[in-house]
Amino acid sequence: MTDDQAVWTEADSATFLNLADIAVPSRQEQMDLILSLIPARPDEAFATADIACGEGLLAERLLERFPAARLVAFDGSPLMRERASTRLRRCGARARVLPFDLGDFAWTDQLPSPLRCAVSSLAIHHLDDDGKRRLFRELAGRLQPGGALLIADVIAPGSDAVRRSISGAWHAITRQQSLAATGSLDAYEQAVAEGWAPPTSAEAIPGEMPSGLLDQLKWLEAAGFSQVDCFWLRAGIAIYGGYRPGELVNIVVK
Numbered sequence: 001m002t003d004d005q006a007v008w009t010e011a012d013s014a015t016f017l018n019l020a021d022i023a024v025p026s027r028q029e030q031m032d033l034i035l036s037l038i039p040a041r042p043d044e045a046f047a048t049a050d051i052a053c054g055e056g057l058l059a060e061r062l063l064e065r066f067p068a069a070r071l072v073a074f075d076g077s078p079l080m081r082e083r084a085s086t087r088l089r090r091c092g093a094r095a096r097v098l099p100f101d102l103g104d105f106a107w108t109d110q111l112p113s114p115l116r117c118a119v120s121s122l123a124i125h126h127l128d129d130d131g132k133r134r135l136f137r138e139l140a141g142r143l144q145p146g147g148a149l150l151i152a153d154v155i156a157p158g159s160d161a162v163r164r165s166i167s168g169a170w171h172a173i174t175r176q177q178s179l180a181a182t183g184s185l186d187a188y189e190q191a192v193a194e195g196w197a198p199p200t201s202a203e204a205i206p207g208e209m210p211s212g213l214l215d216q217l218k219w220l221e222a223a224g225f226s227q228v229d230c231f232w233l234r235a236g237i238a239i240y241g242g243y244r245p246g247e248l249v250n251i252v253v254k
């Protein structure tokens, strides 16, 4: 990660690995929903990509749910790639973990073709508005007809009232997750101390460039996606995306 926008560090990776189950609201529910939106039968052979896969949790769940699918998992963090590679090793040649810089787009040449689905969780906000628009266009050009781009990400609140509501929901959910997972609020308090709570002001945070949800839905449509929608929204995280127009053809991936 070299450009000015990309300030995710290995320390961030270590903190995220440690705290994500507490600091990310309803993480399992998010993954369940993304998997349910993938346009494929469980037994189909098709190719997918996870953009900024982190430790590979979503990738692993996807390959379990679709046992004939293949997946390329990209991430810029060596620590995350090591974790993802270890996690996905049992999937053999069905999973490949590759380095990438989200913002340089050279990595899109390494996407499988035909590509049925691209997923991404909690990473697209590391691109600015232009970067997101370009990402949507690049993926629209590479997904097969009927294929999907499915994103879970932090979105920019449209007003101070929404910002306050997001903050309240995040604190309530992550407190409850901390108590349920550990019996104490220590992990919740650590997540707050490490800066994982949603911002309480509109002040920009270096490297964090969430965009408004409505803008992103429009950009997806402008890029050529259809059935563009927000499928889930809680505590400032939305699951949204769209499908390439056209009939899904069952192209077997070798």
Ligand SMILES: C[S@@+](CC[C@H](N)C(=O)[O-])C[C@H]1O[C@@H](n2cnc3c(N)ncnc32)[C@H](O)[C@@H]1O
Residues within 6 Å of the ligand: 001, 005, 006, 007, 008, 013, 016, 020, 051, 052, 053, 054, 055, 056, 057, 075, 076, 077, 080, 100, 101, 102, 103, 120, 121, 122, 123, 126
């Ligand atoms: C919040 S984590 C999410 C990880 C995973 N998708 C998940 O939901 O558990 C963000 C991920 O994006 C990666 N990342 C952030 N900025 C990046 C960039 N500019 N290029 C490549 N990867 C990046 C980080 O290494 C990290 O794995």
